[in-house]
Amino acid sequence: MDGVTSITHLPDDCLSFIFNCLDCMSDRESFGLTCRCWLNIQNLNRRSLQFPCSFSIIGPSLLSQSCIDINSFHLHRILTRFQRLEYLSLSGCIELPDSGLTYLKNYGSRLKTLCLDCCFGITDYGLSLVGNGCPSLTVISLYRCNITDAGLEALANTCWSLRHVNLAYCPLISDSGLRALSQGCCQLGAIKISNCRAVSGVGLRGCSSTLVYVDAESCNLEPEGIMAIVSGGGLKFLNIAGLSWLNFRDGLAEIGNGFAARLKILNLRMCRTISDASIVAIAKGCPQLQEWNLALCHEVRFSGWASVGLNCHNLKKLHVNRCRNLCDQGLQALRDGCKRLSVLYMNRNCRISDTAVELFKLYRGNVEIKVEEVMSIGPDWDSLEYDE
Numbered sequence: 481m482d483g484v485t486s487i488t489h490l491p492d493d494c495l496s497f498i499f500n501c502l503d504c505m506s507d508r509e510s511f512g513l514t515c516r517c518w519l520n521i522q523n524l525n526r527r528s529l530q531f532p533c534s535f536s537i538i539g540p541s542l543l544s545q546s547c548i549d550i551n552s553f554h555l556h557r558i559l560t561r562f563q564r565l566e567y568l569s570l571s572g573c574i575e576l577p578d579s580g581l582t583y584l585k586n587y588g589s590r591l592k593t594l595c596l597d598c599c600f601g602i603t604d605y606g607l608s609l610v611g612n613g614c615p616s617l618t619v620i621s622l623y624r625c626n627i628t629d630a631g632l633e634a635l636a637n638t639c640w641s642l643r644h645v646n647l648a649y650c651p652l653i654s655d656s657g658l659r660a661l662s663q664g665c666c667q668l669g670a671i672k673i674s675n676c677r678a679v680s681g682v683g684l685r686g687c688s689s690t691l692v693y694v695d696a697e698s699c700n701l702e703p704e705g706i707m708a709i710v711s712g713g714g715l716k717f718l719n720i721a722g723l724s725w726l727n728f729r730d731g732l733a734e735i736g737n738g739f740a741a742r743l744k745i746l747n748l749r750m751c752r753t754i755s756d757a758s759i760v761a762i763a764k765g766c767p768q769l770q771e772w773n774l775a776l777c778h779e780v781r782f783s784g785w786a787s788v789g790l791n792c793h794n795l796k797k798l799h800v801n802r803c804r805n806l807c808d809q810g811l812q813a814l815r816d817g818c819k820r821l822s823v824l825y826m827n828r829n830c831r832i833s834d835t836a837v838e839l840f841k842l843y844r845g846n847v848e849i850k851v852e853e854v855m856s857i858g859p860d861w862d863s864l865e866y867d868e
Contacts, residue, residue, distance in 0.1 A: 681705020736765025789817025
């Protein structure tokens, strides 16, 4: 019958609007089964893609993983089909070579997040392909990748909008690569460099005030590096757990020199040689601290604990597990101060009497004492707050 119009005659923009209004996941998944045209609409409206890959650490350098084998051909087919992806995770695709990323030049212009965790076949050349093909990239994760400073420089020269960078367990990264990122990416907000043994921290000297999150656990940081990390003045989360300075006690006092006044979460777990002088400086210089992990900080003594109680008015969570020099007087100082404290992680200590613990509970009944240690890992990257 002439003049009859059906839904199949609707233009693509109308069909896209209908597709995006579907709330039921099964409806969205079956949308493309109607016809080839509707399948194309479904493909073009897909914004994220993650493969069913899983891997877990079973040793210092070994991974237990199960994943589908994604090669260059597969990735080309995928990017051709889903041309408007904003999030792509290839994590666990351990055989993917640099050549597979060539296709990002044609299909990566909309990508904002790219995860390449444990992609052992990706090198500096692959990172240069990412930089050339993904100018809108804001988040990249390169956990355990074999990339070097040269790759980071190539990335920093093209992806100026990068905000979150994960370089944890990248053994070939040094301060040179960090310097390229901090100078080339003026909006850099979060960086993970944990277990990057060649990093001292000085590469972040002069970083932007947008840098609010630094995870540098088990790095070989130096006093100069600590000063460089906080130099931007915007830091809110800092994890430098596991520092092993045998002949250095007071270098962490730099955190309290005024540049880290916005710091809210500080993880100093296993900083065994940190002195009271550093604790006093941090307690006075970081008034906004809300969570402080001092577990296994054996050299903190009464003057340190007294300063925490006297100056940390916003502290809500405090970790003091296995601190050998926390005694009754130190616990009393925490009890009498830290008025906003809600959780105290503390195991039984031979220097703390049962009477001191019971008095703490009596006077501070609003504070929950937990024996088990919960590691402070900080907020999710997506929930980080930035000052406009």
